[in-house]
Amino acid sequence: MDAIYIKAFVESISNVFTMMVQLPIEINAPTLRKETSPSFDVSGIIGLSGDIVGSCVLSFPKQTALKIVEKFCGQLYEPDDPDFADAIGELTNMVSGGAKGSIEGKNASISCPSVIIGEGHTVAIRQDTPCVVIPCSTDLGDFVIEIAIKEAAVNVAAA
């Protein structure tokens, strides 16, 4: 995966969490996810389409998600409250949108966010797309951002 994509998401997640959650993030060394492995308990997912295709997943342990949502929204929501998922979705939306906007020369769209809540769930990604996992540390706990994107295949028929 082109480092420019990783840089875009790293900068975006730092920007979103600092500005909207007032929560500085320490970015740890990215690794390549080799096979489908369980995510944490709460995952926000956004799809990208256009010149770049794939997905961005923010995945949190339950307790970390609860604390981050409480700081973001100013009140505590339980995971079964629709506002909890809404907040996770909006964070994922801002991170993905910010990263997309900083990748120059690529025209892409992002989907509306989806949120999965449940212990030990797995977010499967396309096997032909590399997935980079970036661990993030905060005072409220650790979480990961998983980026699985690649440049779209050129449509020869349309060219």
Next chain:
Amino acid sequence: MKIMLIDDSKTMRNIQKAVLKQLGHTEIEEACDGQDAMSKVGAFAPDLLLVDWNMPIMDGITFVRTFRKTNKTTPMIMVTTESEKARVIEAIKAGVNNYIVKPFTPDLLCQRINETMQKISSAT
């Protein structure tokens, strides 16, 4: 001043509402997508609309184009994660008066609202 917030995220509407209340604006109507906004905007008759771009059912840019067919004057500010220059130009051409990229600070939201309303009042 009556303000309509159009965003599919209740979290984002709550954040905007909190900032607006700090500014003294309490007459606020909410809509969760463009279609919901179209059904409410006539009765509420807002003085300002804050519109998200990416929403289900009817997105923000479609709402702006649809609303501008019958209302040329009520100011609209796009509040969105879409930060590319081409998107900003597309939104301005569709009829928005100002543009805010998420994430934003409360100060930036205040500033954009104030400058938008000042431009409108000085033009009339």
